Amino acid sequence: MIDSCPLVELDIGDDLGDVSAGNLHALIQEHESDVIGPLWLDEIRTAAPRVARRYSPSVYARTTAWNADAIDDLVQDVVERMMVKGQAQYICDVANDFGHARALIYRQVRMTLIDRRQRTAIDNLFDRAVERLGSPPFDQVKSRPRSWRIDGPMSDPAPASRRLTSSLAALPRLPGNGMERASAIWTTETLSDALMLICGAVGEVDEPELRRILEESLTVFATAEVVSDDAGTEIRSGELDPGNLTMANEITQRLLATLTLEEATLLAGKWIGDSDGDIARRLGVSRPTAAKYKESAFAKVRDELTEQSEAVVGYVFARLQSLVIARAGGGAR
Structure with a gap:
């Protein structure tokens, strides 16, 4: 899938460095012969630390600092994303000049970091879900892999459907106000409702299926909704006494x-x-x-x-x- 990006969407706050010596034609030629070769790698390696320094490593790199290994991992993820999603070709097609091409490469670094943040949010939500499934009204059925169902008469099992995914995506979510923490996504109460919905729909859910259902549901969340502030996972009662x-x-x-x-x-x-x-x-x-x-x-x-x-x-x-x-x-x- 191509990430279309009008020029107005580019982050003008990026430090693009000196673009006067760059050669867009050389980038295009290298892409035609090698897809992503040394010139592209140099651009990505330069962009990665400049963009990453604005993002918390504990969320976006799962390390305490953006060290050399963390940057190398990010570069590899950016390259993979650009190749799988055809983004290098897109940049060659739409870039007006070398500065524009570099800005689009920087955007690919940001989009890769957003992908990582979403995976972190899924991991956190999955861990919370497993913990919640360990208490009533849920019963653990199997241990390898672990599976759960609602206590009481069991409904006829059915495969997870798009309807279930749409229903989970429609549940109220915690708003996001920053980039320092992966989002909790749902309050504790809403998470319980979601698990009741999942078990009610599929009968018995095991760990791999639970993760897949959550991943499919989270893919429809907007970027701002997978980032959370310090509100935590408790219900937000606002000004309620x-x-x-x-x-x-x-x-x-x-x-x-x-x-x-x-x-x-x-x-x-x-x-x-x-x-x-x-x-x-x-x-x-x-x-x-x-x-x-x-x-x-x-x-x-x-x-x-x-x-x-x-x-x-x-x-x-x-x-x-x-x-x-x-x-x-x-x-x-």
Whole structure:
């Protein structure tokens, strides 16, 4: 897949050095003969430390410093990315001059670092998921590889579907505010909802499948959403004091109790991004009937939240979104 990059998207803060002596024609010729040869490697080796110094090595290199070995590893990853995704050819096709080509190479270093950060976020989320699966309502079924299911009657096993991935991607996520830590992605409560959704969909999930499901779900996250600040993994209650937090949880539970299965399925579908027609087909009803479900569901939510503060509304919406998607099986029936 080619990463298109209009010139306006280039980071003008990069230290490109002296580009006057560079030769775009030589880069193009070398690419035609060697794909990525000495000239390209020199450019990548120069770009890697200049770009990497702006990123935390503990997240992007998994070392304490950007030492020579860490930079060499980054260079190899950049080369692999450019070859697999055809980025060297893209640079040859679109570069206006040597300075433009160098800026695009620097961008490839940044994109490689972003790929690494996403993998770190997946690792962190996977570790948290395995820890959460070690306690109720989950039961460990096997040990090699480890697998888990929800305690109680087991649903018929089914392969993970795109619908499951879309449902997980629609769960509320922690916002990102920096580049110093890999993101937690989900609060502890939302992670539990996600695991209920996964086990409910596939029956029994083992470690390799769990990692694959999380990886597929995380690939749809925007770059800013796989970076987190110091908020950690606890639920963000914003400005809620203990009294308002209790009230917000009570509102959430009342809404869950009053929403019908059809209304909950409809809300889940809307949060996932389904059209009214898609939701009607999933429910097995006409579009006018689905529209009535939507009106009644929205009315129930409005009645509970109209007089509440913005902080309470935000908290309830996040919890309701997570729980409805999980309990309605992602809006699929």
